[in-house]
Amino acid sequence: MFSLLRSLWGVFLHAFHKRVTIQYPEEKAVLAPRYRGRIVLSRDPDGGERCVACNLCAVVCPTDCISLQATEDEHGRRFPEWFRINFSRCIFCGFCEEACPTYAIQLTPDFEMGEFYRKNLVYEKEDLMISGPGKYPDYNFWRVAGVAIGGKAKGEAEREAAPTDLHSLLP
Amino acid sequence: MSALYPLLIIAVVLGIVLNLAGGLIWVERRLLALWQDRYGPNRVGPFGLGQVVADSVKLFTKEDWIPPFADKPVFVLAPAVVVATSLLAFAVIPFAAGFVIADLSVGILFLLAASSLGVYSVVLAGWSSNNKYALLGGLRATAQMLSYEVFMGLSLMGVVIMAGSFRLGDIVEAQRHMWYVVPQFAGFVMFLIAGVAETRRLPFDLAESESELIAGFHSEYSGMKFGMFFVGEYIGVILISAMLTLCYFGGWLGPVLPGPVWFGLKTMAFICLFILFRAALPRPRFDQLMSWGWKVLLPLALLNLLVTGAAVLLLR
Ligand code: SF4
Numbered sequence: 116m117f118s119l120l121r122s123l124w125g126v127f128l129h130a131f132h133k134r135v136t137i138q139y140p141e142e143k144a145v146l147a148p149r150y151r152g153r154i155v156l157s158r159d160p161d162g163g164e165r166c167v168a169c170n171l172c173a174v175v176c177p178t179d180c181i182s183l184q185a186t187e188d189e190h191g192r193r194f195p196e197w198f199r200i201n202f203s204r205c206i207f208c209g210f211c212e213e214a215c216p217t218y219a220i221q222l223t224p225d226f227e228m229g230e231f232y233r234k235n236l237v238y239e240k241e242d243l244m245i246s247g248p249g250k251y252p253d254y255n256f257w258r259v260a261g262v263a264i265g266g267k268a269k270g271e272a273e274r275e276a277a278p279t280d281l282h283s284l285l286p
Numbered sequence: 287m288s289a290l291y292p293l294l295i296i297a298v299v300l301g302i303v304l305n306l307a308g309g310l311i312w313v314e315r316r317l318l319a320l321w322q323d324r325y326g327p328n329r330v331g332p333f334g335l336g337q338v339v340a341d342s343v344k345l346f347t348k349e350d351w352i353p354p355f356a357d358k359p360v361f362v363l364a365p366a367v368v369v370a371t372s373l374l375a376f377a378v379i380p381f382a383a384g385f386v387i388a389d390l391s392v393g394i395l396f397l398l399a400a401s402s403l404g405v406y407s408v409v410l411a412g413w414s415s416n417n418k419y420a421l422l423g424g425l426r427a428t429a430q431m432l433s434y435e436v437f438m439g440l441s442l443m444g445v446v447i448m449a450g451s452f453r454l455g456d457i458v459e460a461q462r463h464m465w466y467v468v469p470q471f472a473g474f475v476m477f478l479i480a481g482v483a484e485t486r487r488l489p490f491d492l493a494e495s496e497s498e499l500i501a502g503f504h505s506e507y508s509g510m511k512f513g514m515f516f517v518g519e520y521i522g523v524i525l526i527s528a529m530l531t532l533c534y535f536g537g538w539l540g541p542v543l544p545g546p547v548w549f550g551l552k553t554m555a556f557i558c559l560f561i562l563f564r565a566a567l568p569r570p571r572f573d574q575l576m577s578w579g580w581k582v583l584l585p586l587a588l589l590n591l592l593v594t595g596a597a598v599l600l601l602r
C-alpha cells in the first residue's frame with residue numbers, strides 16, 4: 116500500500132520535470148555521426164566514381180532494394196551504367212556500406228526523405244551521386260588496388276611492389 | 287416558464303457532461319504526457335485542443351464493422367447501454383443548490399443502481415462479440431463489479447448515516463461545517479477504490495487489460511461503437527468524481543467563488559486523480575483483485591459502517 120502511494124507521489128512530481136520530447140520540425144534532434152540515413156554514392160578524391168559495379172551491395176541487401184547494371188569505360192574501368200535504390204524498401208541496415216569494397220556506397224545522417232508518391236522514393240544514380248568522397252576523404256580504390264586499368268599498369272599502385280617475373284630464377 | 291426549467295437543466299447538464307467527456311480525451315492524453323515527461327497532442331489548434339475534434343471526426347468516419355459471427359442486435363445495443371446508464375445517473379447529481387434534474391429522496395441509491403447497470407454493457411459486449419478474449423473480459427468485468435459494488439454501497443452508507451438522508455442535496459448541506467472526508471476518511475478511501483473499479487479504469491481495467499486480452503470486451507468493436515465505450519468510460523469517471531465531491535468534499539460548498547465553480551473544480555481535481563492512477567499504478571492480478579475486494583475491503587467497509595453507526599448513536 117505504501118509503495119503505491121509512493122509511486123503515485125513520484126509520478127505526480129514528474130509534472131515539474133523537464134520534458135524530454137524534441138519538438139521535431141522546429142527543433143532538430145542531434146544525430147550520431149554514424150547515423151544510418153539516406154544512402155549516397157561517393158567519388159574518389161580526384162572526382163571519379165568509386166563504385167566498380169561489383170554487385171556486392173545488391174547481393175547483401177536483405178530487402179533486395181539495390182539494382183545496378185555494370186559497364187566499362189574505354190580504359191577497362193568498371194562503373195555502374197545505372198544504379199537504383201528503392202528507398203521504400205530499404206531498411207537502412209547499412210549492410211551495403213559494409214559490403215562495399217570501395218567505400219563507394221555510404222549512409223548519411225539524413226532521414227528527411229518523405230514523399231507523397233511511392234515512386235519518388237526510387238532514387239536513380241543521379242540522385243545518389245555526390246560530388247565528394249564522403250566519410251573517407253583520401254581513399255582512392257583504383258590507386259591502391261592491384262588491378263591494371265588504362266593509365267595504370269601492374270605494380271604502379273600505391274605501396275605496391277613491381278610484379279615478380281615468374282620466368283626468371285633470380286631472387 | 288416553470289415547465290421549461292427542468293428541460294433547460296437537462297439541456298445544460300447533457301451539454302456539459304457530453305462535451306466534458308469528449309474533452310477528457312484531450313485532458314487525459316495531455317496529463318499522462320505531463321507525468322511521463324512528454325507533451326502529448328499539442329499540434330492541432332491551440333494547445334492541441336483541436337485534437338478532440340480530429341479524434342471524433344476520425345471515429346465517426348472509420349469503418350463501423352460488425353463481425354459476421356457476432357450476435358448483431360446485442361452487439362449494436364451494448365455500447366449504447368453504458369452511455370445511457372451513466373447519463374441516467376446524472377439526473378440526480380446536484381450541480382449547485384437546487385440545480386438538479388430530479389431531486390430524488392433516494393438519490394444515492396439511484397446513483398448506485400444506474401452506475402452499476404453499466405456493467406451490462408460490458409457483459410453484453412463481451413458475450414455478443416463471440417470471441418474468447420471479449421468473453422473473458424466480460425466475465426472479469428462481471429466478477430469485479432459484483433465484488434466491488436458490494437462495499438461501494440456499504441462505504442457510502444457511513445455518509446448516509448451521518449447526514450441522515452439519501453438525498454444528495456441534503457448530504458451536501460450537512461457538510462456545511464465539516465466535509466465528510468474528515469470523519470469518514472476510511473469510507474472515502476474505500477469508495478475511491480471501488481469507484482475506480484466501477485469505472486473499469488486502471489489499475490482495475492482487468493476487463494480490457496490489453497496485455498493479456500487484446501482489448502477485452504471491446505476487442506471486436508470499431509468506429510463510433512468503440513467511441514461510445516470510450517465516452518461511456520469518461521462519463522463514468524465524471525460521475526464517480528462528482529459523487530466523491532458530493533459525498534465527501536462538500537459538493538458546491540466553498541468560499542468566495544459561486545457554487546457550480548467549486549463543484550466543477552473539485553470534480554476536475556478528482557478526474558485528474560483518476561488519470562494519475564492510470565499514469566502511476568500497475569494492474570493487479572485477477573485473483574489479487576478479488577481477494578483484496580472480498581477479504582480486505584468488504585470487512586473494512588462493514589466495520590466502518592458499524593463504527594459510524596455506533597458513534598452517531600452515542601453522540602445523539
Ligand atoms: S541499407 Fe540495407 S536495406 Fe538499405 S540498401 Fe543498404 S543493404 Fe539494402
Ligand code: SF4
Nearest residue numbers: 166167169170172215
Ligand atoms: S556500391 Fe560498392 S558494393 Fe555496390 S556495386 Fe558499387 S562498388 Fe560494389
